[in-house]
Amino acid sequence: MVRRPAILLFVLWCLVVVVLFTWALVNGTSPLADGPTGGGGSSYGARGPRHK
């Protein structure tokens, strides 16, 4: 009559996300940091406005 949703995988996924977030917090890191171990972009390139 009623189906039980399979949510265990999602619970595990949430745990992984929380653990990764905590690890990044403790280690002061981010994949989007500008440097030196982050993956953010460089400011090198053309100077001046992009406005046309």
Add this chain to the structure above:
Amino acid sequence: MTVQALTCPHCGAAVALRAAGRTLSVVCGNCGSTLDAATPELRLLLASAEAHRRPEIALGSRAALGGIEWDVIGYLERSADEESWCEYLLFNPWEGFRFLVDDGRFWLAELLDRHPDVEGREARHAGRSWHGTARYVARVDFVLGEFYWRVAVGETVHVAQYVGDGAELSSETGPLETSWSRLDPCPPGSVEEAFGIPVRTASLPPLHSLWRTHMVIATVAAMAMMVISLFAPPATRVGTTRIDVPINGDTVTTTIGPLRLPRAATGVEIRAAASLDNEWIELDYELVDRRTQASYPVDGLAEFYTGYDSEGRWSEGDPRPALTMARIPRGDYDLVIEAKGASWPAPGFFDPPAPVTRTVPVAVDIRRDIFFTENFVLALIALFAWPVVLLLLDTQQEDEDAW
């Protein structure tokens, strides 16, 4: 309730008939054979030698639910796809039969005398509309005790679920007929208390709120992250300086230190602020560990441009760039800053160099133990992406006529 004690013709074990005259089949508790409850000698319908599982609520148990005393006379386990649940058949001589459905939480199901009117995904019952949420094929995997139909392992029915105001309607279509039942959720803990079984710590909602369940789990995880964030050390300024940068002049170099980073690894933010007018300042930073001479470079750009076009005034550029550096090890550091300013438009390749127009003061602030907001945003996306997909699928499913 009168209990008749009979003998299983297959294995010889005692078989109790708790609703004799009202049930058509009984499954032997010893050998699992299905017997004909309508015949005095319990004719064998289907022999079985399956080892038995014991239901959590024992057959023959009696308890009051909703002010009515019920005897548990039958137990079956069903599944659909990869999900399973169990159902207890309850009996009261005056009230008839009910199903106690256990899918993680308990539902009391009553067969409906009158079939609801169905139109598309909507069903009309008890003066209101019930919305169809799921259709699937349910299979009987295990059976024990008495039933008012000749139930057997492997029996399948097509189930359609409808929801309305927390209750559910369920239609089950088998080879011979369609039956409708209404399921009302039992108050949390009431069934456990009535039958003396361990209290369920968590109640799982029904399928139609699958996305809601995921949303709740994701929200709990997000709140956990927020609580964890509260324990993070606050961002602390470790140095500040001011450098005067000539526009169109030479590169200016300055060093600030020592900058003490006491944690094993920390995030550092370097924020510059300048008042610019169609100018840019290239900022090259280098954090140098005084002890190891390891250096961590990062480069930034402060810029601001403005002008007029056919749509009016425009402006662009960030004169206050903040750069972040991740995972800087513990140590005492010097920050070497190289800054070079220029004006826009820049002279052409063959043009003479532009003259120094003015000197711009640039304030530089360095902070340690910064909180990377983007980590939180990324984690939120990772947590809520799947619930949102489920929500969209659910919404899309509602629009499909062929549900």
